[in-house]
Amino acid sequence: MTSATNKASTRRRLLLASDRSDQSSELASILRSVGQVDTIATSDIPDSPERDLAGIVVDINLRSAESVQLVRNKLRAEAYREMPRLFVLADALHHGSMQAWALGATDTIARPFDAQGILQRIRAAFPDSDGFDETDRGKALNRGVEAAHAVMVKIFEKLPAGVPLKFSDIIEAENKILKAIRHSSLREWLTAVGCHHTGSYRHCLFVTGFAVAYAQHLGMRDDDQRRLARAALLHDVGKAFIPVAILDKPGPLTLEEMEEMRQHPRRGYDALAAQGGFPPEMLDVVLHHHEFLDGTGYPNGLSGKEISDIVRLTTIVDIYAALVEKRAYRLQFTHARAYGMMEEMGDKLDQHLLHAFRPVAFGYY
Structure with missing residues (x-):
């Protein structure tokens, strides 16, 4: 790991909440280029995020009523309303996009992943934790x-x-x-x-x-x-x-x-x-x-x-x-x-x- 990567990891910490069987491994790998990534199941989203968390990325099946309700309940906490929330869309369908915004998304990305494009969106959506208090x-x-x-x-x-x-x-x-x-x-x-x-x-x-x-x-x-x-x-x-x-x-x-x-x-x-x-x-x-x-x-x-x-x-x-x-x-x-x-x-x-x-x-x- 390079010193530049080490620096990025200490500056930006992201929570990746996934209900996918592979725990969104491809996305996690991309995100690690810009910071530390903690991958958890959506059921394990904490009620209150830690203070050094820059933002949360949610990768769920937006057509699953169970997954949607679970994430809605988790992100209802006041602490999450003040935090950048990026949702992953499985496709460009109107339903998925509207569902993401209804859940409080502040930005979205879609599959298939474009690594460079995602990194640009992440840097814009999630500030470095150094020098900025949420x-x-x-x-x-x-x-x-x-x-x-x-x-x-x-x-x-x-x-x-x-x-x-x-x-x-x-x-x-x-x-x-x-x-x-x-x-x-x-x-x-x-x-x-x-x-x-x-x-x-x-x-x-x-x-x-x-x-x-x-x-x-x-x-x-x-x-x-x-x-x-x-x-x-x-x-x-x-x-x-x-x-x-x-x-x-x-x-x-x-x-x-x-x-x-x-x-x-x-x-x-x-x-x-x-x-x-x-x-x-x-x-x-x-x-x-x-x-x-x-x-x-x-x-x-x-x-x-x-x-x-x-x-x-x-x-x-x-x-x-x-x-x-x-x-x-x-x-x-x-x-x-x-x-x-x-x-x-x-x-x-x-x-x-x-x-x-x-x-x-x-x-x-």
């Missing part, structure tokens, strides 16, 4: 939401009043946002920001949550996760210069109001470019997040390779967030319907990136 989960979430909200205030209230938005404001917030979602879950983030009374704030916070979860799901490097988080926070900065009566209108916009709304990418770009200090790729996202690959988007009618990867990613989470949010004039779409609508957009969106977003869309919301 009791701080709620505090980390609150700090992240507060930091994101502070950026929204600077964008929508202070920027129109002439107070410059600094790139350092975004950097400061992103650290807390990434920690909040990494140490809690996207579901908890969406719940925390979903009741926000200001629609424009809520949308940006939804987009940020989905963007960070998407980046973590893809196993992006930390630097790239931060880039996508920044893009999500900033993408709608131009709405700060759109009349509130249009932004908060409790009904569909008229053609004139829609044309006014379509000015927000250009206005946001012009404001940030004029004050300086923002990287070109952030300005690219602000200006082009409503462009489509087939050239039918706005404001520049870009197409194909003219649209950067970070813009393509932001566009996907922006559209999805808008569809699953409750609006004053309509109820939110279900995650399945929202994702299906985006598939129907065809070559307007990068379908490869959309397919990669599917586990986030179906698993987290």
